[in-house]
Amino acid sequence: MIYIKDDFLPHNLLNAILIDKEEYKEHKTPGKSFWVKEPSSIFIDYISNRISEIEGCKINNILCFFREAKKDQDNEWRIHNDTIIENQKPERAIVLFLSEDSYQGLNGTAFWSHKVHGDTYTDGSVDDFNDLLINDSNDISKWNLKTIIGHKKNRLISYPCNYFHSKYPNEFKNSRQVMVMFYNKNKNEITKTK
Secondary structure: OOEEEOOOOOHHHHHHHHHOOOOOEEEEEOOEEEEEEOOOHHHHHHHHHHHHHHHOEEEEEEEEEEEEEEOOEOOOOOOEOOOOEOOEOOOEEEEEEOOOOOOOOOOEEEEEEEOOOEOOOOOOOHHHHHHHHHHHOOOHHHEEEEEEEEOOOOOEEEEEOOOOEEEEOOOOOOOEEEEEEEEEEEEEEEOOOO
8 A cells, every 4th residue: 555645744844854965975786876865863763753653553664864866866767666675674665755846747756567577576586586677677668657646845655665666757857855764564563643
């Protein structure tokens, strides 16, 4: 299940994030680069508590970071899913749109179906899965676009980590800034919702 929460952060907290002048730094991984910066532990705790309230149980953060895409930076489709993060298997991911929607046209987070494997990848080995991502992640002829959840400043999207997804479109002229978190739900620790 995918869910959306608009106006997720209090405006003073969102503004504090946006006026932070720390530069995004290139983070290289095999075959690709991301431009990221790390949030404070206080911010991660705040987000974890808010998501725990929504989920109705405590969540365990696996990885959380701010990410930027813009002209000549992070401009591939890179359709993928996030079944292994930090050597763990997260259940869910969130994307929180931080920046203004300055793109002229439809943009946001896209969910895709692979023409052979469908919405998720469940068969085969890790090597087969890695080959799929290397060979197919930037070839949109091998995918069917299922839906796009539109970019809106301060909108949070939560979705299962095994869904194939990407940013949409693949390239932005102005800065597209988001916060990303991968997490698991601890169903043994129920939280009270307000």
